[in-house]
Amino acid sequence: MSLLFSPLSLRDITVRNRLWVAPMCQYSAEDGLPNDWHHVHLAQFASGGAGLVVAEATAVVPEGRISPRDTGLWSDAHRDAWRPIVDAIHARGALAGVQLAHAGRKASTWWPFSDRHGSVPAGEGGWTTLAPSAIAYEGYAEPVALDRDGIAALIEAFRAAARRALDAGFDVLEVHAAHGYLLHEFLSPLSNQRTDEWGGSLENRARIVLDIVRAMRAEAGEAVPVLVRFSASDAAPGGLEPDDVARVARWALDAGADLFDISSAGLVAHQQLSVGPGYQVPFAARIREVGEVPVAAVGIITSGAQAEQILQDGDADAIFAAREWLRDPHFGLRAATELGEDPESLWPPQYLRAHRPARQAAAAAR
Template sequence: MFRPLAIRDLEIRNRVWVPPLCQYSVTARDGVPTDWHLVHLGSFAAGGAGLVIAEATAVNPVGRISDHDTGIWNDEQVAAWRRITRFIRSQGAASGIQLAHAGRKASVWPEPMRRPGSQPLDEGGWQTVSASPTAFEGYREPVALDEAGIRAVIEDFRRAARHAVEAQFDLVEVHAAHGYLVHQFLSPLSNRRDDAWGGDLGGRARLLLEIVRAVRAEIGERMPLFVRFSATDWVDGGWDEAQTATVARWAHEAGADFFDISTGGLVADARITTGPGYQVPHAERVRESGGVAVSAVGRITSPAHADELVASGRVDAVMFGKAMMRDPHFAMRAAHELGADTSMWPAQYLRARPQYNDGEW
């Protein structure tokens, strides 16, 4: 886990990575990241992580999961993000941002005031959109995007990618997982279209591939581009590993470099058997079948377990979500436990760095 990884012109100091972690903390409802985001994301960088990816960040206002989400559709947001990326870089970590559109799962109550279902239109909510007019269970029915609407979404991703470059992020990730808009186009359970944006796998994957090409055109050839997939809907007849591997290969040919593999999120009542590393086999099979580089995520909390996953070649990096939130210095602790390089310690904390012969962390 503590070997650097080079992707295009970026070298990431280790493979202990932080995935997007939604915070629902923009109380001004303007999409501008706050001091909370600076401290939240900056603490992971100071704690030794190699890559810190900012939360699902909307490419337009109706793409927000909630009205407390971050955005990257205007200059004020760009300026606020730039302050954060500069700090992350100053700590030796790489910064990424997940470009997102929630589709039919947008316009819900933010975490601090969570209530069931969609936020009412007369209480700050908005009309949602999707591939087809089929609601997520308990949510408002979306409007199916027409050709012009789909083209506008692609342009919003393009503009967001340009803003990510201006905000000095080191890489961008397209969110195609967890039941959000791009995933809604990918899965036959939510995409009931019979036009060029639906039907067979090529049609259902078209939105993602168009977005990948648009983003790559904006960020140039030097900057890495990730895609996050849910490898399975956990429902018969839904999106699955085989389709994920095929589309990952197509996305790689279109300009994507790396694939962040999770699962689920499209269907509310899917039955998911969890446990330590329960999503790793999905990442591994996408890596093997698709011939692409992948990261694993999902209840991986042991440094030894994570190190074995990378050392064995099953995955190329590991994302630590809740483990990082519990301990923002997880990467430094993992390096100590594994006897790896601990040079990522900030100078201000060196007096606290344990020596190998000191025993306990």
């Protein structure tokens, strides 16, 4: 069996394979509530052979949304709206995760397919944004620096959202500490210029991430995996580097996290990053090696052979893909066929007519 289609156990769950769907914002919610679009969007990946389907960055408070069209989990109504979506993922054989998030100074922005850019004005549905320090993202409105009470309330909001996620049936929780959003803003010296216990040293800048991991672990108990998504590098002078993030990942592992989803950049508009196939895999490999922690790799991974090689090389323990799932919601089935795997149980029975001829053709070719 290939590594890609071997199961992976995290705490009390076992994921059927290691080809997973990364969280991808759809900017299609109203008042934070997921709807039919999210239901079809996420369930199709389970039909397509994914092991784990992680729902998009989901705000723990209304002002934590990237845009007014982002999903949330700040009320029981949101919990109830997510439940049938989770059930649909489970019915198709995959596990369901959710990425809990706060967009910080990059909140209250127009969605990508709007004809407008930058911050949404308050009179048009926007709001005042929050950050570790009152430093704006280039081109966006200046945020308000969180005080100690605000930080305490934020940690509690992550805990409460984790509870609702579990009650909705999610199997895996992920903390979003990447892409220039609030927790990444705390981690990076480029956006965190505080002089209290939440700023200065790497230990202090990481404090809020670790406190959130501990709060979510306490809520989830010992059975449910908690993942953390990190940007391994700010790709800008004076910013975070992979060895910094490896240290934080190790601390987070000790605080109760189980696996780290390694991406990069997003903090500043002047970042310099070379993008190409598998461009973030070296970041994942470095954090896995230095931090001695399990990781998932992501970033222009588009074939079963490429994903399998990443695992065979020991650069990651699992694979997250994003745009390839959008191009082909059956990426998992295609990758399995490409690797010569024959996990008939991966295929929905309604699709077996497509699977069997492919299997016969592969056998004839051998």
